[in-house]
Amino acid sequence: MATIPATQPFLAGEKVTASKLTAATKTPIDFLMNPPRCSVAYKSSDIASDMIATSTATLIPFGTEGWDTDSMHSTAVNPSRVVFNTPGLYEISIFARFKVNATGYRQMNLRLNSAGDPGLGSTLTTFAQAAGPTTSTSISRTFDLLITNAGDYVELFVTQSSGASLGLDSGERVTGIMARWVGTNNTA
Template identity: 30%
Template sequence: MPAVPETKATWTNDVDALDSTNLNAYLRDPVRFLMRKPSAMLRQATNQAIANNTWTALTFGVEDWDDDPDGVGGHSTSSNTSRYTARYPGIYLLGGGVGWAASNAGVRGSRWARNGTALNGSSTLEPPTASGTAYYAARAIRVELDEGDFVELFAFQNSGGSLSTTVATSEQPSMAVDWDRLIVA
């Protein structure tokens, strides 16, 4: 089980206590974690149809990066592609947005969910653009995740029928996840 290294020095002023084991545990390991803290940038490269009046988890098939201290990451491009799963407990910063195909009817929305449940204060609803495709930013929020918890970005539209996301280069739906800090009890 991965763990965030903690630095709780317990030795006294005894110089002999500053051996390689203590230095690794109290200095090297936390520094290595912070230099490679969990982080991912995910994008959608294939249009996804979003049903009318339905919150739908976005799927992400492209990882610009997905890294953590163990080199495993929290996203899969082959299963549960809508999810980023925390491998380390902590507070995570979430950001992203949805690119939509052209339609001037209804509204567009996004919201974040933890373990499939919408996060309070994370929803956005915006009017559509008059014409052309458009990118709608999701709220940037911080969320507490335990090991094994997952987050998803959901999209919403009510144009009267199914509406697809757009994957034009600058308008690709995206999700960014960054480990921010340890939860201090």
């Protein structure tokens, strides 16, 4: 868990020392320049036969990381989870690209603390759109999420209704989750 630096005010007439100046400026700036954040991506070998069954919510595991500054993801243990070790406000981006098929809809559902089950935990956002007629269908959503408890996590489920199994495209910024700490959990 990253430590969010406390602000260090100066009092009128107080002598400026190197340690006080560092605490008041350098430490918070260093934290803000490299906040808790991660980027995880699906790779085609993450799901057996790389297929999402029709009309079935499927949990997406993430086999690769672009970056992870706060141990938010593991490719070995619960690879579907992005865990928030540092409470605060996060900017979340989720995205999925389904292979070409013009039938039905494509959907993403991001859930909080769902233990790998699309019926557990809490839905944070659900987004669906019609399939593209001649190209792969990309869907995405970006939003802010307030995390108040260290250890809370999100998981991404996808659903498609083409009438047959359908693959996902893989790779960084193709199918995955990005999360970046943007502020404290003060709501005032």
